[in-house]
Amino acid sequence: MAEINKVQVPDIGGFKGVTVIEVAVKAGDTVEVEQTLITVETDKATMDVPAPFAGVVKEMKIKVGDKVSEGDLIALIEGGAAVAKAAAPVAAPQAAVTAPVVAPQAAAVVAPVAASPVIAAPTGGSAHASPSIRRFARELGVNLTKVGGSGEKGRVTKEDVQNFVKQSLAQPAAATGGGALPGLLPWPDVDFARFGEIESKPLSRIKKISGANLHRNWVMIPHVTQFEEADISEMEAFRKELGAEYAKQNLKITPLAFMLKACAITLKHFPDFNASLDTSGENLVLKKYIHIGVAVDTPNGLMVPVIRDVDKKGIVQLAKELGEVSAKARDLKITAADMQGGCFSISSLGGLGGT
Structure with a gap:
């Protein structure tokens, strides 16, 4: 038998x-x-x-x-x-659907249309929604447990999330001055020590006070992106020379490997940027490791695998690991653990000419 x-x-x-x-x-x-x-x-x-x-x-x-x-x-x-x-x-293929960009007019009031009855939001537990809807809600800072679902068996749809945001924005700001979107997701309690050595440093009084105001501004005020130009002629010449040397080994040396190294050096020089607030909001968790996530465009959406200990690796090793994790993501062989522990993320536009 x-x-x-x-x-x-x-x-x-x-x-x-x-x-x-x-x-x-x-x-x-x-x-x-x-x-x-x-x-x-x-x-x-x-x-x-x-x-x-x-x-x-x-x-x-x-x-x-x-x-x-x-x-x-x-x-x-x-x-x-x-x-x-x-x-x-x-x-799974549907796990990495890129969240759609919310157009500026999303907050405008629209005429109501006939729709399926909305089932009241659950008072506790987890919401019934697909991975793409969960990601969409996270991008908007919406707690899905507060959103009623109009889909089959109370499943939350994209329209439900959009309607929740519209209703929230239409409500007058609280008297306390807290204009942030209601229903924000709770800050995750992450054990950063799982990924390497850390140090806990108490925040100064100024940082504690400014934190709430900065958070409000992040939610309510549009942001400006700053661009700077740098002469990388020598780096590019070295990259091409290195690429020719390793071409026989089928190893592609891309500018992204140099960007990883540059970010690692910068994070080490400015440790407060390689940090996270703990759940109490009283301490800054300084990470003694430098793990950097790299956005990979796959046929089924965006994934961000993490390359670990970037500061301890050379350009060739980083180029090799970039190729490996990119192939793993595109083949949908990436695991949850491969996408955890990142301190910083890079999204390279590659052939479009920007990073």
């Missing part, structure tokens, strides 16, 4: 209690190695959990809507030797 093996939820980037949004197989199905068993959804991505070995599904232990964490039992599969470590989940 063939052995029956357990399939458990693998490492999903430290997330706990993620929602199962799809079960791709059922009892009696024959599965191959790396075939998707279930799809789970976090606030950041949708991830497929693949089968670590082939065989016949004897029993599924979870269903759509269940909350799962690392180590939870997914299924029992007969046949095929279990691998020592379950395969890591990969980001």
